[in-house]
Structure formats: structure tokens, C-alpha cells
Amino acid sequence: ARRVLRGLPVLRTFCFHDSAGRLKHQRCATLQLPPSRPRRPPTGCRAGSTCDTHIHNFPSHSRQIRFAKSRRQTTVASSSVFLIPSSTVDVAATAMSTRGNGEAPSKQQGVVAASDLRLRGLQSAATAVVQQHSVEPSDDLRNERSRASFDAAELAVFLAGGADKMQTKDRLLALAKGFPGGEKASRANLTREEEHVAALQGAFNIWEKVLARELTREEGLMMRQLLELPSGIELHIGMWIPTLQALATPEQQRRWLDPSLRFQIIGTYAQTELGHGSYLRGLETTAIYDRQTESFILHSPTLTSTKWWPGGLGKTSTHAVVMARLLLDGKDHGPHPFVVQLRSLSDHQPLPGIKVGDMGPKLGYHGVDNGFLRLDHVRVDRDSML
Ligand SMILES: Cc1cc2nc3c(=O)[nH]c(=O)nc-3n(C[C@H](O)[C@H](O)[C@H](O)COP(=O)(O)OP(=O)(O)OC[C@H]3O[C@@H](n4cnc5c(N)ncnc54)[C@H](O)[C@@H]3O)c2cc1C
Incomplete structure (x- = not known):
């Protein structure tokens, strides 16, 4: 509470209790919560303690949402977590209305503007402190390096x-x-x-x-x-081409390896499924051989059979080696590799029966479009089995 009064930012909501021990949560309730939200008193919070119970009401709290947000959105969200006295909000709201388009600013806009003002104030003070004590980091490094007992070059x-x-x-x-x-x-x-x-x-x-x-x-x-x-063609170079070199017949190599080496088609390696990583014998994608048409029908029978993770699958690849259980006359012969074309070579759109897309953001490794793949009774000719 003292930090709030001194005007410093507080990253947790403080719970206040009155003299009778009843919970007062005024600041959090009036400034941070949209009016439609139910304001339940947090259970089990002690006087003077920081309260994590209410923090979930703030825009930045959901980590999954925060992860997908742009840096600008995250900055706005985190600045609105600061507790700001009502008077500051009113001042900021008034300031906004004088230069605005005539519409009265909302309370929330006032909070954001006030937190921007507060941030700017804090930043200049912090910058002054840093500048006062700053040491040129490269001087520091040079100094440390000059003490090495060996010749770095x-x-x-x-x-x-x-x-x-x-x-x-x-x-x-x-x-x-x-x-x-x-x-x-x-x-x-x-x-x-x-x-x-x-x-x-x-x-x-x-x-x-x-x-x-x-x-x-x-x-x-x-x-x-x-x-x-790392890029969307890591798997093309690291798995697709080596698999064709190792497992394809000369005719298959002419069909897929030669254009791959010229980057006319881009391949990936789709083995892992949503439900099956290390345990490869558990793979569920099926490849049923149809004797009449001499073709295989590849299918993802369950949600857990969705191919999950392959690099370059999300956006880049046109083809994939798909590991699927070979079913021959009803007999299960276990996982085998099949070449499946995923996207059109003219407009890069997924071919009929193919559901393919990007897995979404990861921690790092943004250059690679790891993806998912579902097959709905996709037919490939018998020469597609490696
Ligand atoms: C960045 C990235 C890129 C990838 N690219 C591809 C790709 O291009 N193509 C593709 O097909 N897949 C790809 N994968 C998937 C990868 O092959 C799987 O993540 C891997 O096989 C492990 O499977 P899993 O994630 O399901 O983990 P799990 O198999 O569920 O394993 C989880 C944990 O349990 C342990 N464990 C598993 N089984 C046992 C056991 N029997 N005994 C003791 N411990 C065990 C493991 O060591 C691990 O620590 C990629 C994954 C990542 C992270």
C-alpha cells in the first residue's frame, strides 16, 4: 500500500482489510475489473499479503493469450496492471478529451493513458539512474578479455x-x-x-x-x-532427401528425389502423431491396400492419429513421407513409409482429403513451420510405398 501511495507501480493486487477484518478490495474492483465481472471476495487471503486470486482478472494474465499477443498489446496489458489512483485516471481522461475527437474517453482508456504517463515518468527516472552509473559494456568485455591467459585468436x-x-x-x-x-x-x-x-x-x-x-x-x-x-526446409534437407536416398527405388528416386534436389518439390517427414511420439508401434494412421485399384488408402482414423510436429509441414512442404500402418487383406503389418503429395504444385493449396496447417507459436524456433496433418481416405498409387 505504501508503494501505491508513493506512486510506484505494483505488479500484484494488494488486499486491504478494514478494522473489523472485512475485506476491502476497492482499488482492484473500481480500477481494474470491467463492471460486468462478478466481484467475488478472494478466499483465504491474509491482511497485507499479496493476492494472486484476483490477478487472473487482468488482461495479461492468461499465459496462452499473452503468448499470442504482439509486443505492443503485451505492453498495454502489463501497464494496465499497475494500480493507479483515481485522480490520475481522471487527469489523464481529461487530457485525452481535450485533444480527442469529441467523444468522452472511457474509464479504461483513461487507465491506459494514465499508465502510459506513469510509465514515461518512471522510464526517464530509471534512464537517468542507468546513465549515471553506466559502464560501456564493450569496454568491460575488452578489459576482461585482455586478461585471458591464452591468445584468443x-x-x-x-x-x-x-x-x-x-x-x-x-x-x-x-x-x-x-x-x-x-x-x-x-x-x-x-x-x-x-x-x-x-x-x-x-x-x-x-x-x-x-x-x-x-x-x-x-x-x-x-x-x-x-x-x-532454421527454416521450413530443414526437414527437406535433413529427413526427406535422406529417406528417399536410403529407401526409394531408382524409379521412385527419379520421381521424387530429382525434383527435390532441384527444390521443385519440398518434402517433410511425418511420423509423430498427437498421441504417439517415442512409442512408434502405437502409430494409428492406416494405409489400406486396395487390390482392385492397386492403390493405398491413407486415413487418420482418430484425433490422436493426427500427425503432429513435422517441420515445414505447416506452410512450406508439398510432399511428405507419411508413416502409416500397412493393412493388407485385413492383416496389420505395422508402420511403413508412404510418399503423399500434400499440396498442389500450381497454387500450393492442400489437395482433396488433406487437412494440413501450422501448429502455432513455439518458444523459439519461429523460422520452422512445424505442422499438423489429417488424411481423409487419401489414395496414393502402389508405387508410393517406399
Ligand atoms: C522441434 C521439434 C521438431 C520435430 N520435428 C518432427 C518431424 O519433423 N517429424 C516428426 O515426425 N516428428 C517431429 N517431432 C516430434 C518428435 O519426434 C517427438 O517429439 C519425439 O519422438 C518424442 O515424442 P513425444 O513428444 O510424443 O514424447 P513422448 O514419447 O511422450 O515422451 C515424453 C517423455 O517420456 C519419455 N519416455 C517415452 N517413452 C518412454 C519409455 N518407454 N520409458 C521411459 N521414458 C519414456 C521420453 O524420454 C520423454 O522424456 C518434433 C519434435 C520437436 C520438439
């Missing part, structure tokens, strides 16, 4: 595997910095969509250079590492 050459490799690394690193999203310092400012696109552009730039023989394959692989921006 020599160690870097050793770790790179020799002076030649170090030179190559430096050259590739400089090249990578020029790619979209290649500048790591500003990467955190990219939206998920921007990072996905930048990562794909970077990945394709590298492979175009490899195909044009401007880079060797090894240099291309090294550049992927140096760029450190």
Missing part, C-alpha cells in the same frame, strides 16, 4: 580446424550477414511470419549458391550453421 583458429578454415568461416559469416535475417542483433524484432520468410530466403540463397557452384556443398552446410536460422 589462436584458439579461434584451433577450434575452426586451421587458418584456412578460419578464413572460410569469416568469409561465409560476412556473406551470411547480408542475408535477410542474417543480422543476429536485430533478429528478435522480427515477427514470426517475417522470421519464417527470412529463414526460407536465407536457406534458398545458400542452396542457389551451391547449385550455381559459387559455394561447395560443404560450404553451404557450414553457412547453414553460421546463419543459425
